[in-house]
Amino acid sequence: MEIKKAICTAAILMAAVCLQAQNKCAGINLSVWxxxxxxxxxxxxxxxxxLGFLSTINRLNGIGINVLGGVTRKEMNGMQISGLANIVGGSMQGLQLSGISNISGNNLAGLSASGLVNITGNGAKGVIISGLTSIGGDNTTxxxxxxxxxxxxxxxxxLQLSGLANITREDLSGMMASGLLNVTGKNMNGIQIAGIAxxxxxxxxxxxxxLCNYATQVHGVQLGLINYYQKTIKGFQLGLVNMNPETKVQMLIYGGNTTLGNIGVRFKNKLFYTILGLGTYNLNLNDKISASASYxxxxxxxxxxxxxISGDLGYEHIETFKNKNEVISKRLYALQTRINVEYQITEKLGVFATGGYGWTRYYNKSHNFDKKTIVEVGLILF
Incomplete structure (x- = not known):
């Protein structure tokens, strides 16, 4: 009885598959290779x-599921799922899922997700997700x-999101975010966020x-440790070092009542400047050395x-070294404000005098270690 049922079921399936309609086998393809x-x-x-292990068909309007891979020579409208790869010679509209790669020779509209690589030959509209790399040929939306x-x-x-880098040959409108690098070949209209540059x-x-930002022209904001623009800016730069081709890089050598000796580098633009400095700090307690780094x-x-005439706000980190005791912490910090008067003697030599006020504080306590007036003099080189 069971054998008869199996034979009848197989006969019905064969009849359905091999039925001659508008398309051969009624548009159903079972493929072994x-x-x-x-x-x-x-x-x-x-x-x-x-349905099959490895299929090659002319056109798919529906669903294709293959253990290894599916190749569609022309258009694919619907769903394509393969264990390894999906390849469409023409355009794809719908859903592609594969363990390794999806390739569309022309346009893509919909969702394409793969374990390693997605490649679109022309334009793409929708969502592209890959474990390794996504490549869009021309226009991607x-x-x-x-x-x-x-x-x-x-x-x-x-939106472009990647673990390492996003690269657009010409213009991008939207947002790029990566762990390392974002590159736009021409214009960027939106936001770039990167771990490095x-x-x-x-x-x-x-x-x-x-950390580092570069643009030829800026209409907006650069926020990072090092910011650079090549030609013009309509906006502002906010960072430790803000530069352009006209930025003067100068060396400062100075000392005073709070700092016995310091050396600094000033990045001076037309109006704004930043200074990075290293030196010693005077705790007024003994002759042991303390070191500081300032911005x-x-x-x-x-x-x-x-x-x-210039004015600035500063932060100074202080390492007390052997000055550490019950009163002095191993590390302190200072918040400072200064007014400076400088005179340029020659093109590469100047002098300056500074007056200001500073608050030296504990990192682990909510009160001041010291506060005092700041008096300094120094040289400007280059």
Missing amino acids: KGISTQSLDSTQTSYVN GIMMSGFMNVTGETASG NITANSLNGMQIG RAGLSLPVTPKLS
Whole structure:
């Protein structure tokens, strides 16, 4: 009895599969390997259901599921799922899922997700997700997410997220975020966020956030440790070092009642400047050495071609070394404000005098260790 049921079931399935309709085998393709399938491969054939190990079909309007891979020579409209790879020679509309790679020769509209690589030959609209790399040929609109890198051939709009780098050959409108690097070949309209560097070859219209930021023209904000623009800026830079081609890099040698001897580097723009300094700190207790590292940011205004007045706010980290005792902590910090008057003797030599006030505080306590007036004099080189 069971044998008869099995024979009847097999006969019904064979009849359904081999039924001649508008498409051979009623648009159902069962494939073991290339050339070993229920549908012949010709230019008029359309498959609505494709099941197999490794399939090659002409066109898919429906669903295709393959253990190894599925190849569609023309368009795919629907769903394609493979253990290794999906390849579409024309355009893809719908869903692609694979363990290793998805490839669309022309346009993609929908969702494409793979374990390693997604490649779109022309445009893409939708969501592209890969474990390693996503590559868009020309125009990409939507979301690209990859564990390693996203690359778009020309323009892109939307969101790009990657573990290492995002690279767009021309313009991007939207947001780029990566663990290491973002690069836009021409214009960036939106936000770049990177763990190391953001680069916009032409115009930035928006914001860059990273350790290092570069743009030829800035219409917005650069926020990072080192910010650089090549030509013009309409906005501002906020960082430890803010530079452009006209930035003067000068050495400062100075000392005073709070700092016995210091050396610093000043990055001076037309109005604003920042100073990074190293030196000693005077605790006024004994002759043992304490060291400090400081950062200052301020505004400079010219009075005459050689005389200028500036003011800045500063932070100073202090290592007390052998001065540490029950009163003095191993580390202290100081908040300082200064007014400076400087005179340029020659093109590469100047002098300055400083007056200000500082508060030296504990890191682990909510009160001051000391507070005093600051008096300093020094030289400006280069």
